[in-house]
Amino acid sequence: MSKSNELTRVWDPLVRLLHWTLVLLVAVAWYTGGMAGPVHEWLGYGAATVVAMRLVWGVAGGPYARFAQFVRGPRETASYLRAVLGGRAPRHLGHNPLGGWMVVALLATVGSLALTGWLYTTDWLWGYAWLEQLHAALGWLLLGLVALHVCGAVATGVKHQENLVAAMFSGAKRAARGDDVA
Numbered sequence: 001m002s003k004s005n006e007l008t009r010v011w012d013p014l015v016r017l018l019h020w021t022l023v024l025l026v027a028v029a030w031y032t033g034g035m036a037g038p039v040h041e042w043l044g045y046g047a048a049t050v051v052a053m054r055l056v057w058g059v060a061g062g063p064y065a066r067f068a069q070f071v072r073g074p075r076e077t078a079s080y081l082r083a084v085l086g087g088r089a090p091r092h093l094g095h096n097p098l099g100g101w102m103v104v105a106l107l108a109t110v111g112s113l114a115l116t117g118w119l120y121t122t123d124w125l126w127g128y129a130w131l132e133q134l135h136a137a138l139g140w141l142l143l144g145l146v147a148l149h150v151c152g153a154v155a156t157g158v159k160h161q162e163n164l165v166a167a168m169f170s171g172a173k174r175a176a177r178g179d180d181v182a
């Protein structure tokens with residue numbers, strides 16, 4: 001294998017397992033939302049469990065799983081956004097700054113869906129229209145975020161000539177070279 005095609009492990013097995021489990025649970029939870037019942041509710045609790053595990057892994061996991069590695073401050077994020085708009089964004093080995101904030105937004109939205117869904121089933125808040133509307137609005141918000149997330153992953157992959165979706169399955173990415181950053 002030539003040096004320029006050398007691969008390096010980025011996404012550890014738990015990151016990959018949690019990602020695709022979450023995708024599956026959220027997709028079926030979304031599908032079953034209209035006929036809400038125990039199946040929908042347990043799928044939602046399953047998704048909440050994945051989010052909780054990912055939060056723990058975000059402090060205890062491998063280098064590229066850690067929030068401290070990929071959640072950047074506003075200045076760095078804005079400068080990355082300017083670079084994207086100018087077509088000169090550097091390649092990141094882990095999540096890029098915008099991708100990092102997308103991870104936070106996705107996890108927070110799934111968590112809020114599970115929380116509002118659960119609250120709606122309690123004696124305390126059952127039947128309140130505002131809570132049902134909030135749960136539904138979060139569902140639409142999640143759909144929009146996921147669309148943006150997938151577009152971002154595909155566009156970034158095209159820009160840097162690598163398949164980021166395949167990397168979320170294999171865990172491996174092209175090793176850093178030139179101006180690449182962690």
Ligand code: HEM
Binds near residue numbers: 166
């Ligand atoms: C319900 C839908 C989805 C949710 C909630 C979701 C959530 C997430 C989260 C939380 C991460 C961070 C991974 C980590 O560090 O643990 C991530 C990364 C990623 N996801 Fe998704 N995802 C969804 C759907 C998809 C789909 C459908 C695809 C592709 C077809 C995809 C491709 C990726 C890729 C490529 C990354 C890595 C991004 C990078 O290279 O920085 N995701 N996603």
Ligand code: HEM
Binds near residue numbers: 036047110113
């Ligand atoms: C990943 C997490 C979840 C997603 C994506 C999700 C999504 C949805 C969607 C799209 C709807 C239909 C909203 C509408 O148009 O009216 C819905 C309804 C509902 N969800 Fe969830 N949900 C999640 C978690 C939960 C959980 C954990 C519970 C309860 C334990 C729950 C309870 C309900 C109930 C009771 C309804 C029906 C509300 C009504 O009477 O119209 N959901 N959900």
